[in-house]
Amino acid sequence: MIVTKGLTKRFGPVLAVDHVDLDVREGDRYGFLGPNGSGKTTVIRMLLGLVFATSGEIEVLGRPIPARVREVLPKVGALVEGPSAYGHLSGRVNLALIDAAGRAGARRTRRRRVDEALEQVGLAGIDGRAVRKYSLGMRQRLGLAAALLRAPKLLVLDEPTNGLDPQGIREIRDLLGRLNEAGTTVFLSSHQLAEVEQLCTRVGVVDRGRLVLQAELADLRPVTGRVIVRSPDADRAAAELNGQVASRDGDELVVTGADPAQLNARLVTAGLRVAEIRPERRSLEDLVLELTGPGADRVDRDVVRGSLPEEGAP
Amino acid sequence: MIGVELVKLVRRPRTWASILLLCALPTVVAIFIAVTHIAPAPGQGPALLSAVLSNGTLYPAAALALVLPIFLPIAVSLMAGDAIAGEADSGMLRYLLARPVGRTRLLVAKLISVITYVLGAVVLVAATGYVTGAGLFGTKPLLVTPHGLSASGVATSLSGTPMTPADIAMRTLGAIAFIAVSMLGVAAIALFLSTVTDSSLGAALGALAALITSGVLVALNSAAAVSPYLPTRYWLAWADFFREPILWRNIERGFAIQGIYVLIFLAAGWANFATKDVTS
Numbered sequence: 001m002i003v004t005k006g007l008t009k010r011f012g013p014v015l016a017v018d019h020v021d022l023d024v025r026e027g028d029r030y031g032f033l034g035p036n037g038s039g040k041t042t043v044i045r046m047l048l049g050l051v052f053a054t055s056g057e058i059e060v061l062g063r064p065i066p067a068r069v070r071e072v073l074p075k076v077g078a079l080v081e082g083p084s085a086y087g088h089l090s091g092r093v094n095l096a097l098i099d100a101a102g103r104a105g106a107r108r109t110r111r112r113r114v115d116e117a118l119e120q121v122g123l124a125g126i127d128g129r130a131v132r133k134y135s136l137g138m139r140q141r142l143g144l145a146a147a148l149l150r151a152p153k154l155l156v157l158d159e160p161t162n163g164l165d166p167q168g169i170r171e172i173r174d175l176l177g178r179l180n181e182a183g184t185t186v187f188l189s190s191h192q193l194a195e196v197e198q199l200c201t202r203v204g205v206v207d208r209g210r211l212v213l214q215a216e217l218a219d220l221r222p223v224t225g226r227v228i229v230r231s232p233d234a235d236r237a238a239a240e241l242n243g244q245v246a247s248r249d250g251d252e253l254v255v256t257g258a259d260p261a262q263l264n265a266r267l268v269t270a271g272l273r274v275a276e277i278r279p280e281r282r283s284l285e286d287l288v289l290e291l292t293g294p295g296a297d298r299v300d301r302d303v304v305r306g307s308l309p310e311e312g313a314p
Numbered sequence: 315m316i317g318v319e320l321v322k323l324v325r326r327p328r329t330w331a332s333i334l335l336l337c338a339l340p341t342v343v344a345i346f347i348a349v350t351h352i353a354p355a356p357g358q359g360p361a362l363l364s365a366v367l368s369n370g371t372l373y374p375a376a377a378l379a380l381v382l383p384i385f386l387p388i389a390v391s392l393m394a395g396d397a398i399a400g401e402a403d404s405g406m407l408r409y410l411l412a413r414p415v416g417r418t419r420l421l422v423a424k425l426i427s428v429i430t431y432v433l434g435a436v437v438l439v440a441a442t443g444y445v446t447g448a449g450l451f452g453t454k455p456l457l458v459t460p461h462g463l464s465a466s467g468v469a470t471s472l473s474g475t476p477m478t479p480a481d482i483a484m485r486t487l488g489a490i491a492f493i494a495v496s497m498l499g500v501a502a503i504a505l506f507l508s509t510v511t512d513s514s515l516g517a518a519l520g521a522l523a524a525l526i527t528s529g530v531l532v533a534l535n536s537a538a539a540v541s542p543y544l545p546t547r548y549w550l551a552w553a554d555f556f557r558e559p560i561l562w563r564n565i566e567r568g569f570a571i572q573g574i575y576v577l578i579f580l581a582a583g584w585a586n587f588a589t590k591d592v593t594s
Contacts (some may be wrong), residue, residue, distance in 0.1 A: 045593065049414070078412045083405075
């Protein structure tokens with residue numbers, strides 16, 4: 001669905017994207033992760049032919065970009081860096097204008113397409129209010145509706161749940177899940193790692209312009225071999241398991257070299273109460289934080305003394 | 315896409331506000347002249363105003379003369395400067411291009427929308443001028459002379475030919491066409507700047523700065539060498555339609571220089587936009 005080879009983009013002296021080799025397959029729910037300023041949006045813009053690559057190749061739906069954008073993009077729905085709309089017009093008029101732009105579908109069925117898209121994102125009852133007066137969440141839904149207008153084969157969504165409340169986030173997650181089951185490939189970027197964990201089947205992680213990881217989510221979260229035990233009798237349990245406890249936090253113990261079932265039997269036999277016992281897994285958050293540096297929006301004070309303001313300066 | 319742009323133009327409050335302002339100025343001036351009966355003396359003040367007291371059907375051309383120096387270029391610069399930069403600023407440019415709307419197609423649609431605005435504004439100002447002029451002033455016969463117009467019976471020493479209503483209409487249409495083309499030159503400059511920056515105000519002010527510079531240089535004797543190539547050099551040549559015989563020389567040059575400006579700046583705008591990274 002999306003294949004890039006050695007994709008590189010330089011903005012003047014800044015290397016924004018550095019030899020990225022993406023591989024998104026048909027039917028994937030692909031989570032594209034990375035700190036702010038790591039080059040995610042630039043990659044997405046290049047996939048849509050908005051920004052031209054300095055070097056490297058892009059193929060979307062099996063065709064080269066930007067050479068064949070006219071054939072590819074009608075089958076792609078996109079949400080890039082937040083939704084946009086003409087503020088003085090209503091949501092419906094905005095969608096109708098977007099629908100009419102470019103290679104428009106038939107005018108007769110436009111109204112139906114707009115209604116369907118609004119229905120999908122939960123804006124079916126929308127009135128003639130100008131978009132200027134919409135809440136953040138409504139704008140986000142309208143942006144998603146615009147992306148869904150022509151039943152795309154590929155959805156490229158940058159932060160699709162931004163500005164939504166927990167119910168809204170779940171609705172959109174369910175919607176994307178349903179669309180995916182119906183055959184739409186979903187490529188989304190997000191900071192909400194927990195959300196990506198729930199929705200995506202595959203992830204790619206970028207850091208400072210480089211793709212540092214690309215794998216099936218299932219392969220990424222292997223059990224660590226350790227077991228987490230929570231017990232009101234943590235003191236005695238720690239004594240019982242002497243030597244096997246890797247760390248302890250209150251009534252929670254991390255135990256090495258044990259099978260959860262056997263460990264449970266052993267503790268219970270010893271007369272200890274077990275509130276919770278489970279194999280330890282690495283969370284996506286741990287993994288991503290391990291792989292990536294701080295985002296480009298964090299600006300630390302330079303430690304070199306000479307760059308600090310001179311003392312006594314006004 | 316052209317239809318989409320025209321719908322956007324028509325549904326935009328700014329379009330109508332600016333046209334309303336453009337039409338209001340000549341109306342206010344007409345009311346003052348009609349109430350006081352004090353028109354600028356021939357050869358002074360805005361062209362043609364001196365003659366309208368005698369014949370109100372000249373007022374469309376006079377109305378255009380009133381808005382031509384400042385109001386009209388400002389309105390045209392704002393609309394054309396907003397064309398691409400406004401979309402970039404509102405964040406819609408990326409969605410239009412990802413639709414996909416080809417970049418050349420989008421630029422052409424914007425150009426047509428701007429041309430529609432310019433023609434619409436000029437024609438509406440002229441129409442307002444006709445209504446107010448015919449309503450407030452008389453329609454006494456006029457003489458047209460090599461130096462311009464004069465009311466018959468006022469300047470009997472001048473040799474002139476009387477103007478028929480059809481004659482006035484034809485000359486006014488010529489003036490309207492000339493002014494519209496002059497404004498297209500402004501629009502092309504603003505449209506080009508609109509592809510350069512993401513700020514529509516920046517593009518509009520850039521175009522106005524170019525016009526003001528041109529205006530200063532045209533008035534400067536030491537810049538006479540470049541003056542024939544400046545965009546505002548022949549702006550006032552439309553008044554030559556109201557001479558007998560019509561002085562075609564400056565009118566032709568005015569059309570030619572605007573054509574050249576339109577071509578150069580549209581080509582530059584297209585080249586820039588088609589190869590630009592859209593990061594807005």
